Amino acid sequence: MKLTYKNKQLDLSDPQIMGILNITPDSFSDGGKFNQFNDAMDHVQSMIMAGATIIDIGGESTRPGAAEVSLNDELNRVIPLIKAIRENFDVWISLDTNKTAVMIAGIEAGIDIVNDIRALQDDDALEVVANANIPVCIMHMKGQPRTMQNNPQYHDVLQEVCDFLQQRIDVCIAAGINKRNIIIDPGFGFGKTIEHNYHLLAHFKHFHQFGVPVLAGMSRKSMITKLLGKPTSEAIVGSVVCATLAAQQGAQIIRVHDVVATQDALRVLKATQINELFAL
Numbered sequence: 001m002k003l004t005y006k007n008k009q010l011d012l013s014d015p016q017i018m019g020i021l022n023i024t025p026d027s028f029s030d031g032g033k034f035n036q037f038n039d040a041m042d043h044v045q046s047m048i049m050a051g052a053t054i055i056d057i058g059g060e061s062t063r064p065g066a067a068e069v070s071l072n073d074e075l076n077r078v079i080p081l082i083k084a085i086r087e088n089f090d091v092w093i094s095l096d097t098n099k100t101a102v103m104i105a106g107i108e109a110g111i112d113i114v115n116d117i118r119a120l121q122d123d124d125a126l127e128v129v130a131n132a133n134i135p136v137c138i139m140h141m142k143g144q145p146r147t148m149q150n151n152p153q154y155h156d157v158l159q160e161v162c163d164f165l166q167q168r169i170d171v172c173i174a175a176g177i178n179k180r181n182i183i184i185d186p187g188f189g190f191g192k193t194i195e196h197n198y199h200l201l202a203h204f205k206h207f208h209q210f211g212v213p214v215l216a217g218m219s220r221k222s223m224i225t226k227l228l229g230k231p232t233s234e235a236i237v238g239s240v241v242c243a244t245l246a247a248q249q250g251a252q253i254i255r256v257h258d259v260v261a262t263q264d265a266l267r268v269l270k271a272t273q274i275n276e277l278f279a280l
């Protein structure tokens with residue numbers, strides 16, 4: 001499997017690391033502008049050097065429990081960075097947003113993937129992505145970010161997530177999005193209890209039934225911190241194990257904060273798949 005956009009290709013036959021770019025709230029809008037921008041660029045560079053082939057940029061508007069971010073704040077936060085990354089690095093850029101206006105500006109600024117936790121349910125989002133012929137990640141979420149972790153219930157979580165993803169794939173294709181541009185994501189932590197999340201991870205291979213690449217994002221989430229009773233600063237090992245279990249079940253893209261540790265794990269996993277040994 002591979003992703004294609006403009007004249008670039010991303011081979012997905014080995015799992016690819018999507019590095020999460022931290023963007024501090026209020027970045028670029030006050031006196032700390034210059035430092036924050038440079039910190040972000042340094043972070044991008046180190047993630048690329050550690051093996052990330054995709055950088056995921058988010059303006060925080062999609063974060064569960066986070067305050068709503070205005071359109072202007074989100075644009076001011078992400079667009080200058082996208083342009084700078086595009087100019088300075090040879091890497092795929094994904095933009096984590098659910099707002100059509102931000103997608104349009106991001107596409108114009110040079111992103112390669114739209115990453116939408118709302119699976120293109122904003123007005124005109126389907127049409128914008130279809131017209132741009134750009135890869136898109138559609139994610140499952142139950143409920144709304146502010147309230148989704150408030151006692152989520154399912155009859156059968158795996159079935160419900162798969163039904164939703166199938167519906168959204170159908171809607172995307174009906175709107176003119178090429179199936180080759182679709183990536184799916186079960187949405188760990190988005191309207192799911194710890195048990196729901198681990199059930200989805202245990203059965204992760206079922207998400208390949210749609211014939212499109214699958215993305216897994218569990219890094220530093222509460223399914224790890226709550227299970228272990230540890231703060232996010234101590235969730236690296238748990239996060240890497242989750243990433244490894246998803247990769248072992250064929251996840252094509254792993255969205256993580258800790259790129260170095262995840263890359264080590266993926267190389268160890270690959271060594272068990274024989275081929276790596278010939279490359280030593």
Ligand code: 7PM
Nearest residue numbers: 063064096115137139185187188217218
């Ligand atoms: C607070 C809670 C802050 C949750 C940040 C988050 C995903 C994503 C996010 C994911 C895809 C985080 C999340 N999670 N996009 N955006 N898949 N495709 O941990 O799992 O970064 S935001």
